[in-house]
Every structure is written in C-alpha cells, then in structure tokens.
Amino acid sequence: MDPAAPAFAVLRVPDFPLHAILRTRPQGHAGAFALIDGAHRKAVIIALSSRAKAAGVELGFTAPLAIARCPDLTVLVPDAGAEAEARAALVAVAFSLSPAVEDTGPGLCTIDLSGRSSDQREEALNEALRRLDGQGLPATAGLASSPLLALYAARETEAVRVVLSPRSFLDRLPLSAAEPPADLVPVLSGWGVRTLGDLTALPKVEVSRRLGPEGLALWERASGQATRPIHRTHPPQTFSSALDFEHEIETLEPLVFVLRRCLDRLASDLALAGCSATELNLQLTLSDETRHRRNLRLPEPTGNADLLFRTLFTHLEALQTASPVVGFNLELIPARTLVRQQGLFETGLKDPHGFAETLARTSAVVGSDRSGTPRCDNTHRPDSVILELPPSVVAPPLPEPALPSLGPPLRRFRPPRPATVEMTGEQPAFVWTATVQGTVTAISGPWAGSGDWWRPDLTWQRQEWDIALDDGGLYRMIHTPAGWFIEGEYD
16 A cells, blocks of 8 residues: 555535536436526525526526527526435545545535545446446546645546546646635736736745735645645444435325435445444325325335335335325434354245335235235134234244044135035034035034124134935034035045
8 A cells, every 4th residue: 555645535516516416306407497596685606507507698698598599498596405315425436445535515526535545446436436426426536745736636636536646737727726815816917916826936934925825825725735634434333324405296206316316325324433323214205294004014024125125115106195295204213233153954035025015006906905825813713814024034844743643634625615405403404505415314513602792793603414325425514594505525
C-alpha cells in the first residue's frame, strides 16, 4: 500500500435535488424537467435536465419563461422526502467503499480510502458510480490527497478524476472553484485574478495583509493547503424508508418502482450491519386518509433485495385499495444473520422464499383460508381440519405405532353418497344409492355425536352405523339433519 497515493475520495451527485425526485419516477430522466426554488417570492429555476438545457432553458428563468421556451417542460418543486431517501442511498454506496464516511452535504459524501489498497481505489470508485447510476443518481467522483482536492476533482469531471499532481491541477481551475466571498470577487477581478493559479501566484502574506482572514482562507483553499478531518457518519441502526407522492398513484407499476429503489438501499444497509430481515412492515397511505398496513413475515431471514422485493410484489399485485396511494412507509425488522449446520437427517426446502411466494400467489387466487398444510382441529367433528403455513424444515417421520390398528381400513367417499333408507323400527333395513343397494344383513350402532352447539354456523350432529349388505359389502352409513349418506366402504 502506497502511503503517498491519493487516499480521500468524494462522491458527488450534481443537481442533487432534481435527481432525487427523478429517481422516483419510472420514466426517470427521459423528459424535460426543471426544478424551481419555491423558498423565494419570485421562484426561479435552479436545476435543469439535459433535455431542458438542449431546448434553450437556462438557470434563473422563471417558470412561465421556461415553459414558453420549452412547452413540454415539467416544472418540479423540491421534495424533502425524496432528498432524504436519495441521500441515504448515496451514503449506503459510500459505506460499501470504506467504514470511514462523512455525509458532507446534500449529494456529497467524503470517504477515507486509506484502508483500501491504492491500486484498487479508482476501480472501486468506478463501481460505486455504476451502482449509483443504477439507482437513478448519476454521480462523479474525485480521488486526491485531501478532502478539499477530492471535492474539486469531483466537480471537474464526468466520471472519476484522480489528482496525482495537485499544483498543475489547481492552477487551471477557475477562481469560483474555491468559493470566494462575494465581497472579494470584484477586488480580485480588478487585480486580474481569474484562476486559482493566478491567486496562488501572489504572495500569501500580501494577500492576507490586503484581504484579511477571508483572503488568507481563500488563498489556502486555492493552493490546496486547507485540510480538515472528516466527521464520520455512523451506519444506520434502523432500516426504514418513507415517501409521500406528489401525485396520487392508481396503478401498480410506479409504486413498485419506488419500493424497489428503497429496498435496494435498505438491503445495502442490512449488509453493512451484518443483519438479515425477518419481517417487512408495509404501510400505504391512501387519498381518503385511511391506511393499509401489512406485516409480511419471511420464511427465512434474508438480506437479498431480489427476494425481499418478490415478497413485497406478491402481496401488492393482488391488493386492491378503495382509493389511490399517496405515500408509503416501509420498515425491515432486522436480525443477526445466523449460520448453522443442518442436521444429517434433516430435510429443508431448497428455496424457502420461492415456496412462500408460490403459496402467496396461490392464496391470492383461491383465498388464504384454502391454502396451506392441513392439521387436525381440536374437535371430535369428523374430517375437521385447519390450514396453517407449511414449516420451512420437514420433520422426520413419526415412528411406527406400538400397537397395530384394529379392523379393516375405511375408504371414505368424498363427498358422502346420498342414500335412501327403509327402516324397520328404529334400524335401517334396506339401502338404495346410485351405486349400491341391498338388504341390511348385519348392523352395529348407532353411535351419536354432536358439537359446536355454541356456534350456530358450525353446529353439527350425526349418527353412525356400520352395516353389511346382502351382496357382501361392508359400509359406514350416517344420518345427519341433511339426510342419510353412505360415508365409506370397508376394505
């Protein structure tokens, strides 16, 4: 590792407030957009997309003048929520380069790369720019021996600029790069100072004597001598994202587009913390001032953005709301990623998340009460089962029972077959069905059963007989309030 190699980097997103809004739109930067400063009485344009610039719109125009120049111009206002989310995305990418990161300002991150090999720093910055571009944040990067030089370099490039010779780099920069105080600009212009090299060519002592402390600080910034420690930003401890939309959203595509952007950032934060998500808490704010809340438990903890998005998308594609969506809040519940060795005879699902997604899609079609793994209910009612989520690990089979079953097995008819019965006294004597008929030659029963009398919709009662017919068949026959039925045949 070369200690003399440039070790400070700056990631910069030009026109950050504009790009923070455009990254939340599915059409992205395809169009003519302008951002106006709504904080002043006379709103003027402070940022432009490339298409708006090509149409002749300039910074400082009022909105009516800009629209007159470019009729298809879309005028936007700053969005604090979109900027906060974009700023978090920028910091997340910066943390992928080094643990020493400073959230310098909106659209700016300063990074200490001294812990990374010098021959890997430039390529790492190029990869960071590719990741940011994929998240809708076109950025530039500077790499130099100090945070200030790295900032200058990031402002003077379209990609990654490495400053190996600070003197030759600084001499050609315009004086505005050092951000001179407004009251010193006319003085320096009168002296013929146009570049940083022109200023540093003047003696430092004389500049300080004539221009005072502000002039001295400006000379040090122009020479690259101004240094400072970076103020480290702590990695996020919570994993959530919230956004309010400028316009109501009535279709799925724009909503899932923004949610995917947020999940990519949250997945990066999870990886940085060494955690995985166990649950997703989604809250949609609707235009009628109601909220849709859903807790989505994951079948297995994961930090994979694709798997998290699949879980979210599966829920949303079957969701219908009474009114359009105007905002959302998404939170991931973290847990430490645990690695354990699977048991020798333990059988697990190959893809738990894929299985859970398939089950969710099935539930959306047939209903959540009609999908799952059946389990016997805690009741004496025959064939009463409940459905529950399948386990992610298949338990080993139960041992063989100590005592074998008694009697022949009953092959049930599903549904039971309706029957017409002729009675002799209180016992069946002759049975007719669509497939079976005959005289009852032997009979056992009846056995009465009933239950759930406190639930009118589930109250049940029945009488059971085991009968033998003259054709040699053995059957289970039942009598319920709905009539007589043959429930099954004994083998």
